[in-house]
Amino acid sequence: MSKSxxxxxxxxxxxxxxxxxxxxxxxxxxxxxxxSDDLALESIxxxxxAEKLQHRYGxxxxxxxxxxDMDITEIxxxxxxxxxxxxxxxxxxxxxxx
Amino acid sequence: MPFxxxxxxxxxxxxxxSGRTGxxxxxxxxxxxxxxxxxxxxAAPAIAARxxxxxxxxxxxxxxxxTRAGYGASAMADDLDALTSDLPPFAIVGHSxxxxxxxxxxxxxxxxxxxxxxxxxxxxxxxxxVPAGAAPPGDRQRFTPARLRALRADPSSRRVRGLLENTTxxxxxxxxxxxxxxxxxxxAEVPCMVIxxxxxxxxxxxERVRRVCPRVRGHILDGGHDIHVTGADDVTALLAGFLGAxxxxxxxxx
Numbered sequence: 550m551s552k553s554x555x556x557x558x559x560x561x562x563x564x565x566x567x568x569x570x571x572x573x574x575x576x577x578x579x580x581x582x583x584x585s586d587d588l589a590l591e592s593i594x595x596x597x598x599a600e601k602l603q604h605r606y607g608x609x610x611x612x613x614x615x616x617x618d619m620d621i622t623e624i625x626x627x628x629x630x631x632x633x634x635x636x637x638x639x640x641x642x643x644x645x646x647x
Numbered sequence: 648m649p650f651x652x653x654x655x656x657x658x659x660x661x662x663x664x665s666g667r668t669g670x671x672x673x674x675x676x677x678x679x680x681x682x683x684x685x686x687x688x689x690a691a692p693a694i695a696a697r698x699x700x701x702x703x704x705x706x707x708x709x710x711x712x713x714t715r716a717g718y719g720a721s722a723m724a725d726d727l728d729a730l731t732s733d734l735p736p737f738a739i740v741g742h743s744x745x746x747x748x749x750x751x752x753x754x755x756x757x758x759x760x761x762x763x764x765x766x767x768x769x770x771x772x773x774x775x776x777v778p779a780g781a782a783p784p785g786d787r788q789r790f791t792p793a794r795l796r797a798l799r800a801d802p803s804s805r806r807v808r809g810l811l812e813n814t815t816x817x818x819x820x821x822x823x824x825x826x827x828x829x830x831x832x833x834x835a836e837v838p839c840m841v842i843x844x845x846x847x848x849x850x851x852x853x854e855r856v857r858r859v860c861p862r863v864r865g866h867i868l869d870g871g872h873d874i875h876v877t878g879a880d881d882v883t884a885l886l887a888g889f890l891g892a893x894x895x896x897x898x899x900x901x
Contacts, residue, residue: 591684592682592684592685592688593682593683593684593704593709593710595684595688596661596682596683596684596687596688596709597710599687600649600661613663613687613691613692613695614692616688616692617692617693617696620689620879620880621688621689621876621879624688625688
């Protein structure tokens with residue numbers, strides 16, 4: 550399994566924790582899945598996901614900084630893959646620096 | 648996920664830049680469809696670049712516990728007090744009803760608020776004098792049957808339905824005493840800024856606040872009641888300037 554797949558799997562797992570397994574039943578989450586249109590994520594659920602990411606990855610992932618330059622529409626219509634790529638970039642950078 | 652229990656209620660609370668020193672900023676959301684996300688996904692990250700920022704979901708909102716009662720501004724000011732008891736004096740940024748709660752907090756906890764930024768405060772409809780013997784105007788008047796139907800029909804508003812059907816929120820709002828001019832004069836005790844949406848039904852609030860407190864800074868932006876979302880860039884810039892000014896004033900006055 551590649552690193553990206555690992556991060557994607559972890560994001561999916563955190564999404565399940567946020568919205569519940571039943572809600573995502575029969576829905577395959579890929580990098581092209583959007584948070585708003587495909588997952589119907591509410592904004593407060595997006596915040597909950599951000600908090601879980603922060604807890605999972607610690608200071609390596611600064612979600613608030615990541616979205617600071619986006620408007621709320623950009624945030625909510627973001628693809629899962631965009632978030633995964635950001636996490637991958639940040640964790641790779643942290644590993645290189647360390 | 649960060650939850651804290653205060654006043655026998657479980658609150659969802661988030662802090663950005665928690666290690667930053669200096670005057671914290673507490674950002675308060677409005678009722679019904681409001682949640683801390685309305686700040687977290689708009690102005691809060693930029694403000695957190697210079698300030699410690701605390702956000703929480705009011706009871707019954709976002710991810711906080713929905714209690715049967717406790718939704719009047721005074722009760723919510725008590726919630727605010729409990730949820731900020733560990734903070735030094737702080738700045739308040741409120742949207743909509745969060746402004747009213749912030750005002751009640753300012754009135755009853757003097758010395759704990761350093762500055763106030765009010766975004767779309769719903770103060771216009773209580774501007775009329777109350778006729779003797781008449782019931783005080785309450786917020787229930789703002790929630791027409793059509794608006795309530797729209798809230799219930801919105802599939803993303805299951806939390807709103809829960810509030811309407813399982814809490815005393817509307818009754819609490821109806822029982823809320825109006826914000827008087829005397830109440831508004833409290834705003835003169837701290838630096839205060841009001842931001843309104845030109846297309847909002849509450850736009851006259853700014854005129855009223857400035858009539859009572861001429862030194863209040865006021866800004867009208869293109870947009871409606873959700874100006875902090877639809878006009879996030881402009882609102883964020885105004886807030887950052889207003890809150891950032893705290894640093895130079897602190898430096899000046901020690």
